[in-house]
Amino acid sequence: MKPPRVVTFTVACSVAVLAWTSACDGPAAARSAESGADPEITAFIGAIRAVDNHSHPNSVAPSDSDADALPLDGIPFELPVRLRPGNPAWVAAYQALYKYAYDDTTALHLKELRGTMQSIAKEQGDRFPTWVLDQVGTEVLLANRIAMGPGLAPPRFRWVSYADALMLPLSTKAEAATSPDRQKLFPLEDKLLQRYRSDLKVGKRPGTLDAYLRMVVTPTLEAQQKGGCVAVKFEAAYLRPLDFDEVPVAIASKIYATYAGGGEPSHADYKALQDFLFRYIAREAGRLGMAVHVHSFDGFGNFFSVAGADPLHLESAFNDPTLAKTNFVIVHGGGVYSPHAGALLSKPNVYLDLSLMTMAYPPAKLAEVLRDWLIQYPEKVLFGSDAAAFGPDMGWELAAWIATKNGRAALALALTDMIRKGEVSHARAEEIATMVMRTNAGKLYKLELK
Numbered sequence: 001m002k003p004p005r006v007v008t009f010t011v012a013c014s015v016a017v018l019a020w021t022s023a024c025d026g027p028a029a030a031r032s033a034e035s036g037a038d039p040e041i042t043a044f045i046g047a048i049r050a051v052d053n054h055s056h057p058n059s060v061a062p063s064d065s066d067a068d069a070l071p072l073d074g075i076p077f078e079l080p081v082r083l084r085p086g087n088p089a090w091v092a093a094y095q096a097l098y099k100y101a102y103d104d105t106t107a108l109h110l111k112e113l114r115g116t117m118q119s120i121a122k123e124q125g126d127r128f129p130t131w132v133l134d135q136v137g138t139e140v141l142l143a144n145r146i147a148m149g150p151g152l153a154p155p156r157f158r159w160v161s162y163a164d165a166l167m168l169p170l171s172t173k174a175e176a177a178t179s180p181d182r183q184k185l186f187p188l189e190d191k192l193l194q195r196y197r198s199d200l201k202v203g204k205r206p207g208t209l210d211a212y213l214r215m216v217v218t219p220t221l222e223a224q225q226k227g228g229c230v231a232v233k234f235e236a237a238y239l240r241p242l243d244f245d246e247v248p249v250a251i252a253s254k255i256y257a258t259y260a261g262g263g264e265p266s267h268a269d270y271k272a273l274q275d276f277l278f279r280y281i282a283r284e285a286g287r288l289g290m291a292v293h294v295h296s297f298d299g300f301g302n303f304f305s306v307a308g309a310d311p312l313h314l315e316s317a318f319n320d321p322t323l324a325k326t327n328f329v330i331v332h333g334g335g336v337y338s339p340h341a342g343a344l345l346s347k348p349n350v351y352l353d354l355s356l357m358t359m360a361y362p363p364a365k366l367a368e369v370l371r372d373w374l375i376q377y378p379e380k381v382l383f384g385s386d387a388a389a390f391g392p393d394m395g396w397e398l399a400a401w402i403a404t405k406n407g408r409a410a411l412a413l414a415l416t417d418m419i420r421k422g423e424v425s426h427a428r429a430e431e432i433a434t435m436v437m438r439t440n441a442g443k444l445y446k447l448e449l450k
């Protein structure tokens with residue numbers, strides 16, 4: 001019953017503020033008056049050319065379907081307020097990117113907006129995605145896609161592929177039956193594995209785990225690396241909890257061989273095989289110089305397991321000495337588990353990004369999250385947007401603008417607070433801003449930044 005309470009509080013406070021009574025003018029209001037960001041830091045951050053750690057930009061192909069391995073189109077879920085159509089953030093983005101001259105969204109004005117969108121897309125052609133990066137101040141965008149496409153070329157766009165399908169070589173029917181969401185998602189993973197196999201001309205499922213690793217997993221990762229991939233991404237939290245245990249190869253091989261010819265593995269057997277494959281894929285990614293991204297956020301999907309997405313589940317994989325050469329990025333910063341994600345930054349090969357938080361959280365909330373991370377491990381925190389097409393009139397370019405603006409505002413608030421508390425000097429705050437927005441990712445992915 002939270003929303004009605006929020007409304008009541010807001011109305012009550014508006015009245016109180018109008019009357020200038022003390023009802024809402026307590027310590028919280030005083031704090032917010034003090035907590036405006038330092039204009040110098042704000043300007044400094046506004047001028048940093050960003051590296052965006054996570055997004056799903058569209059190519060300029062007419063019906064681009066490679067932007068996401070698990071598009072959530074067919075799955076009902078509750079959108080956080082700031083992502084909903086009609087949120088003022090979208091109108092601000094229309095104004096900034098398309099010179100939209102209105103504060104409303106009447107049908108007539110939206111028609112005019114769509115005309116402007118079409119003419120800019122036409123005018124820019126293949127350059128449209130690069131035009132977007134120039135508008136939002138991003139130098140390099142990591143594009144998490146099944147495959148890249150026209151308009152998304154390096155060095156401005158760098159590829160992050162999807163690895164979950166490689167972890168699911170056996171029949172997924174029983175796993176899919178565990179929730180209505182998974183019923184829709186597992187077939188998409190099956191389809192992607194088929195695509196990976198057909199790219200390698202492996203028509204039939206190999207009979208042994210060893211052959212599967214040699215003929216499908218390693219060659220797919222090697223091809224992705226050759227294709228310019230800087231990281232592979234796991235969306236596993238949509239499919240299962242993130243507790244990837246250590247499983248001996250003999251056990252994994254036996255499970256694989258038992259079901260390679262058909263049949264439904266038990267949940268326990270399939271989990272063990274997936275656990276083994278997760279660590280194998282992560283090790284191979286490390287060998288090939290690719291980072292491993294893992295989705296960790298409280299959503300989405302009405303049957304999504306929030307508890308299963310806690311990044312602390314990943315600790316035993318992070319602690320695996322055979323994975324020491326693999327760099328992991330907790331994508332979306334863990335969401336509600338942001339302190340857990342922050343605690344994991346104490347491990348040398350663990351990073352996190354603030355993607356999606358930059359869409360879903362207002363700057364003050366994101367600043368609190370950021371502050372906790374920045375006072376301890378500022379060299380492990382990466383800016384990110386999760387820019388994606390959220391629906392009609394909510395294209396990836398608008399999401400990129402919203403997230404980038406919001407992320408910069410939050411970073412300015414967090415660093416201002418740290419300066420005022422005497423935790424960092426102004427000069428150090430500027431260094432940290434540059435690290436978060438750009439150079440931490442530059443180092444992690446060995447990007448040649450301008």
Ligand SMILES: [Zn+2]
Nearest residue numbers: 054055056386
């Ligand atoms: Zn994403």
